[in-house]
Amino acid sequence: MHHVYSYIDLTSVLIGLIVFAITGYWMCTREKPGIPPGPSFLPILGNILDLGRHRRQKHLYFSELKEKYGPVFRLYLGSKLMIVLNDVDAVDEAFVKQKDILSKRPSELLWGVKQSITDGAGVIWANDSEWRSHRRMAIQTLRDLGVGKLAIEERIQEEAEFLMDTFKNNEPLDIGEILIKATTNIISIVVFGSRWEYNDPEMKKIVGVMESAFQSEGSFSPIHEFSALRFLPILSKKFTVLQKSIQRIKEHVHERVKGHEETYSPEFIRDFIDAVFTQIGKNPSDQGGLERTIVDFFIAGSDTTASSLTWAFLYVILNLDVQSKCQKEIDEIVGQNRKIDMSDRQKLPYVEATLLEAQRLGSIAPFAVPHTPLKDTMVKGYLVPADSLVFAHTYACHRDPKVWTEPLKFNPDRFLDQDGKLVKHPASFMPFSVGPRSCPGDILAKMELFLFFTSIIQRYRLSKVDENDDLNTDGLSGITMSPAPFKLRANIRQ
Numbered sequence: 460m461h462h463v464y465s466y467i468d469l470t471s472v473l474i475g476l477i478v479f480a481i482t483g484y485w486m487c488t489r490e491k492p493g494i495p496p497g498p499s500f501l502p503i504l505g506n507i508l509d510l511g512r513h514r515r516q517k518h519l520y521f522s523e524l525k526e527k528y529g530p531v532f533r534l535y536l537g538s539k540l541m542i543v544l545n546d547v548d549a550v551d552e553a554f555v556k557q558k559d560i561l562s563k564r565p566s567e568l569l570w571g572v573k574q575s576i577t578d579g580a581g582v583i584w585a586n587d588s589e590w591r592s593h594r595r596m597a598i599q600t601l602r603d604l605g606v607g608k609l610a611i612e613e614r615i616q617e618e619a620e621f622l623m624d625t626f627k628n629n630e631p632l633d634i635g636e637i638l639i640k641a642t643t644n645i646i647s648i649v650v651f652g653s654r655w656e657y658n659d660p661e662m663k664k665i666v667g668v669m670e671s672a673f674q675s676e677g678s679f680s681p682i683h684e685f686s687a688l689r690f691l692p693i694l695s696k697k698f699t700v701l702q703k704s705i706q707r708i709k710e711h712v713h714e715r716v717k718g719h720e721e722t723y724s725p726e727f728i729r730d731f732i733d734a735v736f737t738q739i740g741k742n743p744s745d746q747g748g749l750e751r752t753i754v755d756f757f758i759a760g761s762d763t764t765a766s767s768l769t770w771a772f773l774y775v776i777l778n779l780d781v782q783s784k785c786q787k788e789i790d791e792i793v794g795q796n797r798k799i800d801m802s803d804r805q806k807l808p809y810v811e812a813t814l815l816e817a818q819r820l821g822s823i824a825p826f827a828v829p830h831t832p833l834k835d836t837m838v839k840g841y842l843v844p845a846d847s848l849v850f851a852h853t854y855a856c857h858r859d860p861k862v863w864t865e866p867l868k869f870n871p872d873r874f875l876d877q878d879g880k881l882v883k884h885p886a887s888f889m890p891f892s893v894g895p896r897s898c899p900g901d902i903l904a905k906m907e908l909f910l911f912f913t914s915i916i917q918r919y920r921l922s923k924v925d926e927n928d929d930l931n932t933d934g935l936s937g938i939t940m941s942p943a944p945f946k947l948r949a950n951i952r953q
C-alpha cells in the first residue's frame with residue numbers, strides 16, 4: 460500500500476509541475492487581443508536575446524521586422540511591451556494626432572532611468588508640470604540668448620577655426636573624434652559662456668561619458684528589466700564608471716551655476732545660466748531643474764550633432780561629385796576667403812540639400828527617445844496599451860520606398876526642384892522627431908551643421924585616406940547611430 464501512495468504522490472507532483480509550467484508559459488506568452496504583430500518571444504526574457512544578438516545593428520534588425528510585420532510591430536524587453544512605429548502615418552497618428560496621450564516618457568518603466576532621476580529630471584526624462592516648465596525654460600532661454608542669432612553664430616565660426624587648427628594637411632584624420640569636442644564646446648559656450656581646450660582633462664572626461672553613454676543600448680538594455688545584472692562583473696565596472704562620470708558632470712554643472720550666482724549682472728547676460736537667472740531669478744527655487752536641464756543639453760546636444768556631421772563628411776568623401784558641387788556653390792556665392800555666415804544659408808541650396816540628405820541616410824536617432832501612452836490607445840488599428848514603450852523608428856521612415864525613390868542612394872537632388880531651389884521636404888523626414896516632444900535644440904543643431912560643414916569644405920578638399928578604402932555606411936546603433944570609425948584626408952584647397 461505504502462508503495463502505491465508514493466507512486467500516486469510522485470505522479471501528482473509531476474502532473475502538478477507540468478500544469479504549473481504550461482500555465483506559467485501561457486501566462487507569460489498570453490497577449491492582450493489587438494496588440495501589433497511581432498516575432499515569437501520567450502517567457503520571462505521576451506526578445507532580450509534577439510535584441511542582444513543585434514546589439515549595434517538594431518536598425519537593420521528592426522527594418523527586417525518591418526518588412527515582415529508591417530508599419531507597427533511589437534517586441535518584449537523581458538515582460539515590457541515595446542511598440543515600434545515604422546512609417547510616417549504611424550508616427551504622426553501617435554505623436555501628433557494623439558499628442559495629449561502620447562507625449563509622456565516611460566521614465567518609471569526603465570530601471571536605469573529611474574535611478575538617474577531620483578532627485579528630479581531635466582527635460583528629456585521629465586513628465587507633467589516638471590517637463591512643461593523645464594522645456595519652456597529651455598526653449599525660451601535659448602531664444603532670448605540669441606540662438607539663431609549673431610552671438611552664437613560667431614562662437615560657432617570661432618570653434619570651426621579651433622577645429623581646423625587640429626587638421627594636419629593630408630594626414631589621416633579621425634574627424635568624428637574632433638567633432639564631438641567641437642560640439643561639446645558649443646553646448647559649453649551656450650550654457651557656461653566658455654569653452655575647453657581640446658586636451659583639457661575635464662573635456663576628455665565629459666566627452667568620454669558621452670561616447671560610452673551613446674554607444675550603450677539605452678532603453679533596450681536588459682538592465683531596465685533585470686537590474687541585478689549590474690552586479691555581473693563585466694557590467695558592474697562599466698555601470699559604476701558611467702554612474703561616477705555622470706555624477707562628476709552633475710557636480711561640475713553645480714559648481715558652474717554657483718560661480719555664476721556670484722558674478723551675475725542683469726545688464727550683461729553671458730550665457731544660458733544668466734538668461735535663466737534673468738527669467739526666474741537668481742537662486743531660483745528650482746535650481747536643480749536648471750542644473751539637470753544643462754546636463755540634458757550636454758547629453759542631447761553634443762553627440763547627436765557630431766554624429767550628424769560625421770555622416771555628412773563620410774558621404775561627401777564617398778560622393779566626390781557632391782562635394783565638388785557644394786564647393787562650387789560656396790565659391791560662387793561666398794568665395795574662398797570670406798567667413799560663411801547664416802545669412803548665406805538660403806543662397807546655398809545645394810549645400811543645404813546635402814546636409815538634409817546626410818541627416819536622412821544617417822538617421823542619427825534611429826529610434827528617437829521612447830514615449831509611453833497615458834492610457835490604452837490605438838495606432839493604425841492596433842492596441843497600444845498604457846505602460847508600453849513606443850518608439851518612432853526614424854531610420855525606417857527615412858528609407859521608406861513609398862516616400863523616397865531609390866531610398867538607399869545618396870542624392871541631395873531629391874530635396875531640390877528643377878530650378879535647384881529647396882522643396883518642402885516630405886513629412887517622412889523627421890531627424891528631430893515630431894510632436895510636443897520633438898527636439899527643442901533643432902535650431903542650434905542646424906546652425907552647427909551648416910557652419911561647421913561649410914567652414915571645413917570651403918577650405919579643405921576631403922577624401923578617403925586610400926582610394927581603395929571600402930568605407931561602410933551600415934552604421935552602428937546605440938542610443939544614437941554613427942558610422943563605423945573611419946579616417947579621411949583633408950587637403951587645403953588651391
Ligand code: HEM
Nearest residue numbers: 582583759760763764824827828891892896897898900904
Ligand atoms: C543634429 C542634432 C540633433 C538631433 C538629430 C536631435 C534629435 C532629437 C530627437 C530625435 C529627440 C527625441 C524626440 C522625441 O522624443 O520624440 C530629441 C530630444 C531632445 N533634444 Fe535633440 N537633437 C539634436 C540636437 C540637440 C541639441 C543641440 C540640443 C540642445 C541644445 C538638444 C536637446 C534636446 C532635448 C532637451 C530633448 C528632449 C526633449 C523633450 O523630451 O521634451 N538636441 N532630439
